[in-house]
Amino acid sequence: MVMFLVMLLLLPPHMACKAHILNCHVHDPHPPLHKYHQSGDLIFGGIASHSYIISNALAFTEEPPQVLREELVVVPKNYQHVLALAFAVKEINGNPQILSNTTLGFHIFDSYFMARGTYHATLLLTSSPERLVPNYKCDTKNNLIGVIGGLDPLTSLHAATVLDIYKIPQLTYGPAPIMHNKTPGLSFYQMVPQEALQYEGILSLLLHFRWTWIGLLTMDLENGEQFVQTVVPMFSSSGICFAFIERMSKVSFITEVQDLIQEGAKIRDKIMGSKANVMVLYGESYSMIFLRWFPYLSEEEEEMGEDARGKVWIMTAQMELTSAVFQRTWDTQIIHGALSFTIHSNALPEFHKFLEHVSPCTTKGDYFIKDFWQQAFACVFPSTVTDVLDQNICTGEENLRMLPTSFFELSVTGHSYCIYNAVYAMAHALHAMFSSRLNSRLLEDNGKVESQIYQLWQFHHFLRGVSFNNSAGDTVSFNQKGELEAGLDVINWIASENQSFHKVQVGRMNPQTSSGEVFTIHENAITWHKWFNEARPISLCSEQCSPGSSKKAKEGEPFCCYDCIPCPEGKISGQKDMSDCSTCSDQTYPNKNHDLCISKEISFLSFEEAVGLSLALSALSGSLVTVLVLLTFMKNHNTPIVKANNRQLTYTLLLSLLLCFLSALLFIGQPQKVTCLLRQTAFGIVFSVAVSCVLAKTLTVVLAFMATKPGSRMRKWVGKRLANSIVLFGFLLQGGICIVWLAISPPFPEADVHSVAEQIILGCNEGSVTMFYCVLGYIGLLATASFTLAFLARKLPDTFNEAKFITFSMLVFCSVWLSFVPTYLSTKGKYMVAVEIFSILASSAGLLVCIFSPKCYIILLKPELNKREQLIRRTN
Structure with missing residues (x-):
């Protein structure tokens, strides 16, 4: 039947009229059960979703019954939608500021939540009120201006299928249906906010x-x-x-x-x-x-x-x-x-009062209220049953306040508020259209609008641009898509x-x-x-990862499901549920829990700490001992043991050892640009001079014994000139290396933030590491030469053979610096500096003790041995 009616709509109007003109005065054989009519000059249509019909499905496994058993079930709460439309029309008719010369009416039909009921209701709205004649109006008083409905998308879609043909505006109070073949905004207005x-x-x-x-x-x-x-x-x-x-x-x-x-x-x-x-x-x-x-x-x-x-x-x-x-x-x-x-709504006090006075006794033209009343209050009206002995009788005096809120609410619901605004939107659009001089219209003698003058397509222009404040103070207007x-x-x-x-x-x-x-x-x-238990609900696939850990996705599961793994070394996560751990800045480092970055401690070898203070005292002690030895030798300047083996070379060696001890102090304290430039170069030069003095002493001893042989040509090399030349050459060559170092890539102060996680190490970057090891290598070369010569001359026949003591001193020196390299490379921070200072002090002390302690022993404790005869006496 529905398809037949829709096909009729596609016929030209004059053909439809011919097909049904004979039936204009015949009542529809299947009138709707639920409707609400109120006459007026202009009619607002309404498609309500008030009740649904339940019937058993036919499997056709047996002969179907002649009458299909159906049961009508009312959704009581939706009755407020019907009353909201009626109330809005009543309020507008009583307002002289809007459409003062025009009365509004309405026709409301039930869609029964199904396509058949929606099509039926829509066709009734577009035809005569009491006669279903598709595409033909048997009653010229049915001036339908617009339709409000429906509640559900499918209801709106089914209604739009018919209303679009006539360009009748449709204002829905539910979600917008998906309309694939429909021009957006043509005759469809949404009274709810966009999805x-x-x-x-x-x-x-x-x-x-x-x-x-x-x-x-x-x-x-x-x-x-x-x-x-x-x-x-x-x-x-x-x-x-x-x-x-x-x-x-x-x-x-x-x-x-x-x-x-x-x-x-x-x-x-x-x-x-x-x-x-x-x-x-x-x-x-x-x-x-x-x-x-x-x-x-x-x-x-x-x-x-x-x-x-x-x-x-x-x-x-x-x-x-x-x-x-x-x-x-x-x-x-x-x-x-x-x-x-929910759809935003404000209280409508007058609507609340209106609902309080609704009853079957006071409502005229409302065919919804009877079924609503009976099912909502669980009673029956005497006229509907023959046996009322076991039934609760509806008196009509029941009050809507008695119903639970799941059945009915006296306060306006969101959907009813939308219906209320929809009626006012059409009323304001009509008022604007009738007030506009751009629209020609004729008035009858009684001041009413002639129904055939205006065109519905003109109404869309005013409805699309409507904007007003309703009685609750809310602004009602549409956007370009026809959405509220x-x-x-x-x-x-x-x-x-x-x-x-x-x-x-x-x-x-x-x-x-x-x-x-x-x-x-x-x-x-x-x-x-x-x-x-009144706690804030939690809805997680996995427990939140605590700070200090990060999420690891579980294979084959959504990304919200994960395991928690601890942050790796050097990284933190300061919040819960971190996707990955982050690295601290260069000035901070992770705490033990890996959930916080802590400021790094500034670290350098200072005079205040125990290691620095002990090394400084050791350097000063070595310097003091060296000064005392020097003073002792100067006091005994003319004694044979001082004069032996080049006295000036001895003084030079002692002065260089003094500077070696003092150079260690350059390594202690906060590194500065000057100290970084001086400490390695000063250390290299003074140690080269010291080792060169030792080499000169060793070579002098060897040459002296060789020169004692008859006819030896070595006598011309024995003397101060050769020793001074060796010292000067050792100084100049090391000085040249240091000058090249400073010119190419000089040392500079540096803050090392990576070597030690918890500290910022202030130190000196050596610039060119190659030049640094060249300085050490040159010192090592001199030391090796000295050790070799001294070792070869250790058994020369002399009562006081200085080569023996030089051998021991160079053995100590070489041992210290050979162990220095791996130790230096394996330590970090200020302890690396401490290793170098210790090596300087140990090697300097080795030279001082091994070379000068025997001489000081003779000078101070055995002065009787400090004679020329004792020094030149040979042993067997």
């Missing part, structure tokens, strides 16, 4: 509470699939994972109840088996009726139902806590603590023990805010489900 605002609001809510592991439940409809395809990548890019995505089958009221129960039990088990405590639900207006089945799907009803209710439900604006009549005594705890995005420019409220649903509930606004999603804070939430105002 994208809800998506952003849900995401902001999840991120605020750090709920990253959620379940997603949608209806298996085109809008539900679009919701899934939109939010899954959107949420995933923000770090949110889905424990499951479950689609509820499209609800058909011509179905087997057992099939519905089986599907509900399957979905319930999926919810119960998930660790996710947060469920995002995107459904139709009637979805809550089926959601409330969940606690009753198990044999262990009470125990299992409690677990099922221990979730945080996040619902979209389309959904209201609605109960069917058979759910009158059902527990409402499943929604306790739920969060819902408004925000959303975040509501916390709190269930009561009397099967009722109340709503508390805990947040706002307001894109028009001037502060720039689109999403706001008042966490302290939220009441959570008792299952969470």
